[in-house]
Amino acid sequence: MSSxxxxxxxxxxxxxxxxxxxxxxxxxxxxxxxxxxxxADAPDRxxxxxxxxxxxxxxxxxxxxxxxxxxxxxxAVTYLLLDADRRFLLPPPHDVVGNTVTNANVMDPMLDALGxxxxxxxxxxxxxxxxxxxxxxxxxxxGFVEKVLYPYAVILQTVPILALTPLIGIWMGYGFNxxxxxxxxxxxxxxxxxxxxxxQSASQEAHDLFTLNxxxxxxxxxxxxxxxxxxxxxxxxxxxxxxxxxGTIVGDFFFQQGSPGIGSxxxxxxxxxxxxxxxxxxxxTALFGVAVFSVFAALDRAVVxxxxxxxxx
Amino acid sequence: MTTAPPTQHATTPRATAPDAPGAxxxxxxxxxxxxxxxxxxxxxxxxxxxxxxxxxxxxxGEFVSVVGxxxxxxxxxxxxxxGLDGVTGxxxxxxxxxxxYVFQDATLxxxxxxxxxxxxxxxxxxxxxxxxxxxxxAALDLVGLTGxxxxxxxxxxxxxxxxxxIARALVAEPDLALFDEPFGALDxxxxxxxxxxxxxxxxxxxxxxxxxxxxxxxxxYLSTRVVVMSGRPGRIVDEVEVPWAYPRPPELRxxxxxxxxxxxxxxxxxEHS
Ligand SMILES: Nc1ncnc2c1ncn2[C@@H]1O[C@H](COP(=O)(O)OP(=O)(O)OP(=O)(O)O)[C@@H](O)[C@H]1O
Ligand SMILES: [Mg+2]
Numbered sequence: 001m002s003s004x005x006x007x008x009x010x011x012x013x014x015x016x017x018x019x020x021x022x023x024x025x026x027x028x029x030x031x032x033x034x035x036x037x038x039x040a041d042a043p044d045r046x047x048x049x050x051x052x053x054x055x056x057x058x059x060x061x062x063x064x065x066x067x068x069x070x071x072x073x074x075x076a077v078t079y080l081l082l083d084a085d086r087r088f089l090l091p092p093p094h095d096v097v098g099n100t101v102t103n104a105n106v107m108d109p110m111l112d113a114l115g116x117x118x119x120x121x122x123x124x125x126x127x128x129x130x131x132x133x134x135x136x137x138x139x140x141x142x143g144f145v146e147k148v149l150y151p152y153a154v155i156l157q158t159v160p161i162l163a164l165t166p167l168i169g170i171w172m173g174y175g176f177n178x179x180x181x182x183x184x185x186x187x188x189x190x191x192x193x194x195x196x197x198x199x200q201s202a203s204q205e206a207h208d209l210f211t212l213n214x215x216x217x218x219x220x221x222x223x224x225x226x227x228x229x230x231x232x233x234x235x236x237x238x239x240x241x242x243x244x245x246x247g248t249i250v251g252d253f254f255f256q257q258g259s260p261g262i263g264s265x266x267x268x269x270x271x272x273x274x275x276x277x278x279x280x281x282x283x284x285t286a287l288f289g290v291a292v293f294s295v296f297a298a299l300d301r302a303v304v305x306x307x308x309x310x311x312x313x
Numbered sequence: 314m315t316t317a318p319p320t321q322h323a324t325t326p327r328a329t330a331p332d333a334p335g336a337x338x339x340x341x342x343x344x345x346x347x348x349x350x351x352x353x354x355x356x357x358x359x360x361x362x363x364x365x366x367x368x369x370x371x372x373x374g375e376f377v378s379v380v381g382x383x384x385x386x387x388x389x390x391x392x393x394x395x396g397l398d399g400v401t402g403x404x405x406x407x408x409x410x411x412x413x414y415v416f417q418d419a420t421l422x423x424x425x426x427x428x429x430x431x432x433x434x435x436x437x438x439x440x441x442x443x444x445x446x447x448x449x450x451a452a453l454d455l456v457g458l459t460g461x462x463x464x465x466x467x468x469x470x471x472x473x474x475x476x477x478x479i480a481r482a483l484v485a486e487p488d489l490a491l492f493d494e495p496f497g498a499l500d501x502x503x504x505x506x507x508x509x510x511x512x513x514x515x516x517x518x519x520x521x522x523x524x525x526x527x528x529x530x531x532x533x534y535l536s537t538r539v540v541v542m543s544g545r546p547g548r549i550v551d552e553v554e555v556p557w558a559y560p561r562p563p564e565l566r567x568x569x570x571x572x573x574x575x576x577x578x579x580x581x582x583x584e585h586s
Contacts, residue, residue: 205420208397212414213437223437227424307424309465 124183132191174255183247194236198229347521352403378532381542409488516559551581
């Protein structure tokens with residue numbers, strides 16, 4: 001026990017938590033109380049309003065400030081940088097919002113398209129996660145399989161998706177399935193690489209421990225490699241989620257047939273120089289991406305903190 | 314590694330590698346070594362010869378410490394004894410049903426509570442849940458961690474993590490317990506306390522112990538016998554018997570006799586490093 005613990009134990013005599021009784025074999029130690037092992041207890045005593053204010057300051061304020069800055073820059077560009085006759089290139093925020101949100105003819109198709117894109121992105125993400133994790137598990141179990149599969153992962157990552165997209169359209173048609181394929185191709189790589197990294201992250205000693213206990217391959221995978229990979233898997237998930245949104249927009253953009261996604265509308269508005277709806281669609285797309293990323297980032301924090309029994313981050 | 318039934322091979326001539334010296338005859342009877350190395354050598358594929366001609370017996374109730382300069386093959390010796398790695402010369406017999414291994418790092422699974430970490434071996438070997446849980450709880454109690462069952466490794470101090478690791482090793486009631494510098498990373502105060510505790514646990518459990526350390530006083534305090542190894546390639550160059558019965562009081566370290574034993578070990582170390 002470190003001298004620090006000795007100090008803590010000494011200072012914890014008033015603590016109500018049960019002290020570790022001296023074991024029968026008689027260690028000469030005063031076990032520190034469980035409560036003292038968590039030095040993060042102190043903030044609990046701070047008043048609730050203080051905590052709420054701190055959340056406001058640390059979490060809400062930065063986001064509000066960033067958004068306000070964005071709007072300010074937007075106005076500045078519109079009114080200070082652009083001449084009146086070129087102002088249509090970047091209509092001011094109030095025009096963009098005012099001319100679209102209240103107009104059902106514009107807004108309804110846009111929300112439908114967004115819904116369609118959300119569906120593609122979510123299905124694509126689920127497929128990418130399943131494929132990516134399965135791929136990584138196979139690679140982690142047999143060196144030979146790793147050597148065979150690794151080049152494919154690299155190809156997926158390095159071949160520009162724009163080069164493949166037309167081909168996918170020709171082969172698979174231009175509907176839902178083709179879009180999901182594009183989405184998966186873009187999103188799968190971080191799932192593969194992070195999961196594989198995680199599966200290989202357990203120490204040699206931990207593997208030796210399993211070897212000494214005659215663990216089967218399945219036990220090693222399920223009780224060592226996979227749990228060790230959980231934090232990396234959630235990092236992969238966060239990145240794949242962001243990329244699945246991009247993949248969806250790219251697919252929409254190329255595949256115009258069938259019910260349109262938000263990416264399809266982006267292209268239509270661009271071609272028609274429909275600036276107000278175009279900017280509204282960009283805003284919705286951005287919000288969609290941020291929302292997906294935030295959800296998975298929050299999930300990452302919640303799960304990984306709990307995983308190690310700490311909630312430090 | 315050959316796992317031979319006890320007693321049988323005491324008089325049976327065995328195939329030994331060419332570089333093994335003549336094995337000394339072993340006393341037949343009740344004192345069958347739990348671990349027996351005969352002319353063991355280890356050469357890695359890289360060309361490094363880590364060990365040559367190592368003869369070593371550890372009998373039940375013996376606690377043998379190995380000291381030697383860094384890189385002389387002490388960890389290699391433990392890996393061979395545990396069967397994690399194979400010899401390239403000589404022979405190892407292990408007459409233990411359960412061997413446990415304590416690593417230099419506590420090597421706990423960070424996503425498991427202390428109790429669940431201690432349960433691991435039973436879980437992997439298919440021991441029923443209630444049984445292994447009770448055994449794990451008893452082992453944690455034994456190392457003084459009652460009340461810390463639910464804590465995760467990151468919430469424990471270095472010394473407490475090492476106790477969990479020792480509890481995990483002892484929960485399986487090993488006949489042979491291997492320790493690779495388990496206290497090397499701990500501060501001095503913690504280290505002395507852990508020595509006291511380990512020595513009490515040894516008195517209680519009386520496994521055959523093989524303990525690697527850099528610390529001469531740790532070796533003498535804990536052991537029935539201290540084995541001194543030379544620099545690489547490692548050989549055994551001296552053995553020092555330690556007479557005291559267990560439990561050994563911490564004050565033993567100030568005994569003049571203790572000082573003379575550590576002096577002998579240190580001298581042997583100095584000559585051969
Ligand atoms: N897997 C391996 N492949 C090749 N060489 C190795 C391997 N493991 C150990 N060695 C070499 O064998 C020698 C002995 O290593 P070992 O780890 O047993 O030393 P040690 O006595 O435990 O050292 P320390 O006290 O620093 O822990 C070293 O020279 C090391 O480089
Ligand atoms: Mg070593």
